[in-house]
Amino acid sequence: MTEKTLHITSGDMVGANLARAGLGKEILVWHDVLYDGSRCAGWPDEETITARTEFLLRVTGGGLSRERLLAAVRGQYQRLAGAGEYDHLVLWFDACLFDQSMLVHLLTCLSQKGIHNLELIEVASFPGIAPFHGLGQLSPEQLASCYEHRRPVSPAQLDFASRVDRAFAEHDLAAWREIAAMPSATLPHVPPAMARRLLEEPDAQTGLGRLESLALAAVRAGCHDPLQIFQAVSAADTAPQYWGDTTLWAVLNGLAERRPALLRISGPAARLPQWESSYDLTRFFVAAVP
Structure with a gap:
């Protein structure tokens, strides 16, 4: 058998x-x-x-x-x-x-x-x-x-x-x-x-976890396209990388929804899609809030 x-x-x-x-x-x-x-x-x-x-x-x-x-x-x-x-x-x-x-x-x-x-x-x-x-x-x-x-x-x-x-x-x-x-x-x-x-627990000074900090740093360094941000954060993080695009988009959305907001997302929707979507990611623009 x-x-x-x-x-x-x-x-x-x-x-x-x-x-x-x-x-x-x-x-x-x-x-x-x-x-x-x-x-x-x-x-x-x-x-x-x-x-x-x-x-x-x-x-x-x-x-x-x-x-x-x-x-x-x-x-x-x-x-x-x-x-x-x-x-x-x-x-x-x-x-x-x-x-x-x-x-x-x-x-x-x-x-x-x-x-x-x-x-x-x-x-x-x-x-x-x-x-x-x-x-x-x-x-x-x-x-x-x-x-x-x-x-x-x-x-x-x-x-x-x-x-x-x-x-x-x-x-x-x-x-x-x-x-x-x-x-x-x-x-x-x-x-x-x-x-x-x-x-990933909130830092005592910034209130941000590591992935949030890396994402915010990438945007402040001039990355505005979601895919550019992904590449920059991936390069800055240490292996093995535990997160994928769904996780990172959720982090970016969270930074935009904080009060006060740390990021501003503009494009075909108010938030980056965290799952399969008909939206073209290149149409989104992510900017740091001054």
């Missing part, structure tokens, strides 16, 4: 490339921003499902309907609950904050369901690719070459994942600092990812 394997990862592009990598067609792409927003630790209750739906509605700027998001959130947990029917579960994640917060949550949820036949592939670098930000930079062939490096997930890793997932869920800054300061960990990319999350 052929053994069944489920591959779990983040990002639709990674999921599509895994499907073309010849490693099997059973792929679950997880969608959520688990380093932020209200939730409980581990397996979600109905209140958390609703809270995550509302959070993702804000993250996408209303670009996806509440009904679609609710169905997606419920659907991915339903599929995860049935993961015990597979002989192998292979989790594919990189070292960035987005992936590490998702990894610890999924490990915690699977452990709570008694599913322990887990293997992990973590890719923090790849020959010939610099700067390396994540799995989305790899071709199907490059992903396939990583498969031999998978390793069983240990009980110690599951215990640590549960601790970190709770810290994220409870927004426990003391726990964040403790985890970020760890010289080593059973999940080695978690401490630096947590250190990056701490940088």
